[in-house]
Structures are given as C-alpha cells and as structure tokens.
Amino acid sequence: MVTILIDDEPAAIIELHGMLRKKHPNLLVAGSADNIRDGLQKIETVKPDLIFLDIEMPGGSGFDLIRQLKKGNRPEIIFVTSQSNYAIQAFSCAALGYVLKPVEWKPLAEAIGVAEERIRQKNNEQRLETLLENLKTSDSSKKKIGIPHDRGVEFVPAGSIVYCEGEERYTRIHLKEDGTRLSSYAIGQYRKMLADHDFYPIHRSILVNRNFVKRMNRAGELELTTKKRLTVSRRRRAEVEAWLKAD
Structure with a gap:
C-alpha cells in the first residue's frame, strides 16, 4: 500500500516512518507533510491508498483536510492523535481507525490490519462522511x-x-x-x-x-x-x- 504521513511534528513522522519500515514493509511511505496545504498537494500527486493523519496542525485540523479531499476518491485514513476522548469517540462511532501518541507497536499493527481489510471493502467514503456529519450536529x-x-x-x-x-x-x-x-x-x-x-x-x-x-x-x-x-x-x-x- 502506498502511504503518506501527515503530522506537524517532524520527530513523530521520523518515528512512525521507522516503525513502518521495520515491521510493515508492505507499506511504501511515498512522502510526508507537516501542514494541511502541503498534505493536500502530496495526496493529489501521490494518490496514496492510506494516510496516517494527525488532528491538530498549522493551517487547520485533520478534519479540515478530509473535508477538502475529493469525494469518491478518498484514501483510507488512520488517525494518529493525542486528542481527547471526544475525538476518539468520534472515530469509533464512524468506525475509523486511530492510534494514540506515543505510538506503540501492537495498536499500530492492529490499525494497519483493519485498514488493509477496509481498503478491500472499499467503504471508507461512507465512514468519512459519517464522521463529518457527526461533527456538525450537537x-x-x-x-x-x-x-x-x-x-x-x-x-x-x-x-x-x-x-x-x-x-x-x-x-x-x-x-x-x-x-x-x-x-x-x-x-x-x-x-x-x-x-x-x-x-x-x-x-x-x-x-x-x-x-x-x-x-x-x-x-x-x-x-x-x-x-x-x-x-x-x-x-x-x-x-x-x-x-x-x-x-
């Protein structure tokens, strides 16, 4: 799977990239970005199968990035976050994958395994739309x-x-x-x-x-x-x- 890492912390990108290279050689990390604008450009160029996405970043949140992705061609997403229970609950309700910072081996492997299966199912559009709809209503x-x-x-x-x-x-x-x-x-x-x-x-x-x-x-x-x-x-x-x- 072609993968992109999007996180505003360079150390976090380096660490995650190393973990993927060591334990998940089936993932090809084709680039990274530290803000929403560059992340969107990278996605448009590379067209990845999977994105590891942080939530809070300069110029907008990971949710803002999702809103700007072209519908019908959104990649699978694993959120990498230190966010509150509210965000984690939002991911769970929409059946979206996430791992908590600092990233540990076992949760990472589980999230990747689920992502691989969901890429085969091709149902991530509905899950992402559900997330965005849930975030809009109180x-x-x-x-x-x-x-x-x-x-x-x-x-x-x-x-x-x-x-x-x-x-x-x-x-x-x-x-x-x-x-x-x-x-x-x-x-x-x-x-x-x-x-x-x-x-x-x-x-x-x-x-x-x-x-x-x-x-x-x-x-x-x-x-x-x-x-x-x-x-x-x-x-x-x-x-x-x-x-x-x-x-």
Missing part, C-alpha cells in the same frame, strides 16, 4: 453509529438503538423499527461509543437507551416502550434508579 440522537458486520459497516442514528446486548465477543443491536443487527464489536466497544448518548449499562452485557425506558418495576426490570422487559443487575439497581431520575 444532537446526540442524530449522530450515527457504525455497526461492523461480515458484510462491511452499516450506520444507524444513535437514537434508533433501543438497547445493545453482548453475545460473547459480539453485540446484538436492537433497533426501534428495523429488527436487530449482529455486530463484530464486543459490548465494551459500544459502551465507549455510546457513553455520551444517554445509554447506561444495566448489566455487564446490556446497554440501554434511556429514551425507550418507561420505568423500573419492583422486580428490578426495566419496562421499555417496545414492551420488552430487561432485568437490571442487582448490584446496579440503585445506580440505574439514579440514572433514570437524572435530568
């Missing part, structure tokens, strides 16, 4: 959540998810009007993705959207607007009661 119910499965990635509004149910290493997503989806992500991933979307783990394997909860009955069950009843873990009942009463 309504958490309208932000879209990626559901990776064996046919690629499907995106649904967070507000359409009634609850998530862990099934071993997978997660069953229960939607308001469109049945269920089996995601290849474990339930822990959805806890992170939905942390700011008014969801709560009522059990170690069940995550519920408060907007679909009618009440908690005396038996310790949540009664949902869909007529479904979910049992709350005994040790979490007080926490769930407080969550339901919170503004």
